[in-house]
Amino acid sequence: MQIPNHVETRLRELAEHGKTLNCYIYDTGEMRKKIAHLARIMPAGVEVFYAMKANPHGAFLAAALEAGAKGIEIASLGEAEKAVAAGFDASSLIYTGPGKSAEELTWAVEHCIRTVHIESLTEAHRLNAIAEKAGKKQDILLRINADFDIHEAQTTFSGGSKKFGVDEEKLADVLPQILALDALNFRGLHVYAASGVLNVADLLKNCELVFGMARHIEATFPGALCDTIDFGGGFGVDYLESGHDFDPQAYADGLKSLIDQYGYQERTFFLELGRYLAADSGWFCTEILDIKDSRGKKQVICAGGINHFRRPAALAINHPLAIVHLERARLFDGQESIRNESVYFGGPLCTGADKLANNIHVEAADIGDIAVFGLAGAYGLTMSNMEFLSHERPEEIVLG
Ligand SMILES: *Cc1c(COP(=O)(O)O)cnc(C)c1O
Numbered sequence: 001m002q003i004p005n006h007v008e009t010r011l012r013e014l015a016e017h018g019k020t021l022n023c024y025i026y027d028t029g030e031m032r033k034k035i036a037h038l039a040r041i042m043p044a045g046v047e048v049f050y051a052m053k054a055n056p057h058g059a060f061l062a063a064a065l066e067a068g069a070k071g072i073e074i075a076s077l078g079e080a081e082k083a084v085a086a087g088f089d090a091s092s093l094i095y096t097g098p099g100k101s102a103e104e105l106t107w108a109v110e111h112c113i114r115t116v117h118i119e120s121l122t123e124a125h126r127l128n129a130i131a132e133k134a135g136k137k138q139d140i141l142l143r144i145n146a147d148f149d150i151h152e153a154q155t156t157f158s159g160g161s162k163k164f165g166v167d168e169e170k171l172a173d174v175l176p177q178i179l180a181l182d183a184l185n186f187r188g189l190h191v192y193a194a195s196g197v198l199n200v201a202d203l204l205k206n207c208e209l210v211f212g213m214a215r216h217i218e219a220t221f222p223g224a225l226c227d228t229i230d231f232g233g234g235f236g237v238d239y240l241e242s243g244h245d246f247d248p249q250a251y252a253d254g255l256k257s258l259i260d261q262y263g264y265q266e267r268t269f270f271l272e273l274g275r276y277l278a279a280d281s282g283w284f285c286t287e288i289l290d291i292k293d294s295r296g297k298k299q300v301i302c303a304g305g306i307n308h309f310r311r312p313a314a315l316a317i318n319h320p321l322a323i324v325h326l327e328r329a330r331l332f333d334g335q336e337s338i339r340n341e342s343v344y345f346g347g348p349l350c351t352g353a354d355k356l357a358n359n360i361h362v363e364a365a366d367i368g369d370i371a372v373f374g375l376a377g378a379y380g381l382t383m384s385n386m387e388f389l390s391h392e393r394p395e396e397i398v399l400g
Pocket residue numbers: 051053054073096097192194195196232233234235272273274275276
């Protein structure tokens with residue numbers, strides 16, 4: 001991985017202040033470019049939402065707003081409030097997630113958000129009662145747990161027994177019950193197959209499957225028009241630096257031909273993207289406090305661990321890594337260093353689970369250098385065990 005010059009420059013400035021370095025650096029330039037690029041290449045009717053669970057920091061919400069994202073995909077009241085505080089109109093919010101409380105649904109109805117994505121019959125009834133009481137009609141999408149999965153994906157959201165949505169084979173039973181709820185306005189389907197998919201063909205297969213479902217529903221249930229179809233998120237990023245990035249143009253072209261094939265040119269399609277938009281806009285930067293040899297393997301101990309960057313351990317993958325060399329004075333003559341070898345990175349936590357990278361090759365690193373983990377703009381600090389061992393929260397520094 002190549003660290004961008006301005007990120008390295010800032011790290012060197014920070015290192016001069018003498019405080020142990022442990023921070024996230026964000027620059028949302030890439031995210032802004034991606035949102036603008038998708039708007040240019042996607043077929044008419046496709047609307048891109050930022051799935052803010054990837055990174056709820058204000059800089060990312062501002063980037064989504066300023067670059068022209070259609071809105072925010074939220075999955076909690078806290079996310080809703082952050083999105084509104086960042087300048088998004090409540091009518092641009094779409095609300096997913098398998099356990100929405102009465103308080104959360106009440107907020108959604110009162111603020112007239114765009115769509116609530118129904119995850120179960122219980123939720124449909126709960127929302128209907130709330131909307132009825134408020135004298136409103138709420139637009140909904142029905143989330144379906146398709147009988148389909150993408151085996152290679154990092155995380156799957158459909159196929160098999162899942163907590164998301166209504167099983168596809170129960171639709172014939174559930175949909176008429178939902179259509180009968182007077183305060184809900186059925187607008188279409190939400191089918192999100194998997195996250196972190198690099199293979200465009202796999203995601204397009206999901207799109208085709210959902211189109212087939214929409215056609216079947218419209219033929220079976222008069223009055224159930226699927227005028228909005230949400231494909232969820234799932235555009236992957238190349239964590240393993242294989243050189244094969246997700247190809248949004250191939251996706252746009254494939255989706256366009258499916259839309260034409262089905263005659264769905266007048267319909268609306270949602271994409272809720274988190275990782276793809278945010279990942280390459282952030283770096284987790286942490287000082288190397290110690291390097292030791294343990295029974296022939298080098299263990300590198302950093303100032304921050306899974307308390308600040310849990311994703312590599314949670315998913316058992318190495319993120320791209322680069323070292324900023326600071327040539328600091330040695331503490332003693334026998335001090336260990338890394339020269340062209342495969343080593344282990346961990347943090348300061350008193351648990352063996354505190355791994356930042358497993359058996360990763362490093363050209364050179366010394367105590368006092370900075371380990372910089374890339375593609376940390378998505379699912380970084382936000383999914384970490386911040387409270388565990390009560391270390392100081394890493395600063396989040398915004399460049400650009
Ligand atoms: C997490 C999530 C997303 C974003 O997924 P990415 O893989 O980050 O694009 C989108 N929609 C829903 C419902 C989610 O839960």
